[in-house]
Amino acid sequence: MATGSTPPSLPKRILRKGFRPLYPLYYRYLWGRTFPGHGALRRWVRAWEDLSTRGDAPQSAEAWDQQYRQGEWDLLQDTAEIPRYERLVELWRRHAGAGSLLDIGAGDAVLRPYLPTAARYLGVDLSAAAVERGQSRLQPGDRLLAADAERWQPDEALDAIVLNECVYYFEDPIETVERFRGELAAEGVLIVSMFETPRSQAIRRRLLEVLPALEQTVVPADRGGSWWMGVFAARGASSGEVSRIEAVDRGAAGGTATATVSASR
Ligand SMILES: C[S@@+](CC[C@H](N)C(=O)[O-])C[C@H]1O[C@@H](n2cnc3c(N)ncnc32)[C@H](O)[C@@H]1O
Secondary structure, eight states: OOOOOOOHHHHHHHHHHHHHGGGHHIIIIIITOTTTTTHHHHHHHHHHHHHHHHSSSOHHHHHHHHHHHHHHGGGGSSSSGGGHHHHHHHHHHHHHHHSSSEEEEETTTTTTGOOOOTTTEHHHHHHHHEEEEEEEEOOOOEOEEEOOOOOOSSSOOEEEEEEEEEEGGSHHHHHHHHHHHHEEEEEEEEEEEEOOOOHHHHHHHHHHHHEEEEEEEEEEEESSEEEEEEEESOOOOOOOHHHHHHHHHHHHHHHHSOEEOOOOO
16 A cells, blocks of 8 residues: 655666566465575565555554555445455354454454454554544443554453454564464464455465464455455364365365355364
């Protein structure tokens, strides 16, 4: 999302255009892998992402604040977004359904009204502007805090942790998701939703390699593309369960149809 007003210099424009065709290849084949020079390449790609002001890469708290103040994220309240929130809540109901819910990257708490009043809701977001706006959506006893999720940690074990359209904004998405999984109560679940992009698909592939998934689903978006959602257990699943899920993942990633698979714990 564009945040600056100064036009980029010619070398920057050439760099921006030149790397564009290689960008999906980097996320398809190289991201998350270790090879000579991988750290330098990763930093270079991140610099390119900053130049390109892509919508699926990390941004500063100030950039988020500006976008919320300008109303750029009011789009999350559009009717086109409803199927995403509804599916996510359906997953939560099926796998947790009660108790405490931690909403990471909560924005202005658009998710909150989709949840039962009785849910114990705690939201965290990098943007103080979003957090300020979100207070009006809270129920008594709820909390919405401004903090960097990559550094913040909860002070209690959670029944559910939701990472709803925020994981691709983390510098270290896999480490952060794994760390939050460790903050779950013994029977807790972690639910990730990500709009499909080359970067988010690379994150999804890696997540499925390292974490036992209970269920995946793909929700088509009206504007084109789709949201992928995965439910992860606090405790391990057998390798048989994980491989069944990966087989469906390959099918779901190639098409736009809704696909869901479950594995019992
Ligand atoms: C696309 S919005 C999604 C908001 C909300 N989850 C929803 O779906 O309604 C992404 C949110 O992630 C937040 N975010 C980005 N990086 C973050 C970080 N490091 N820690 C916490 N929140 C972050 C942004 O401030 C923004 O509110």
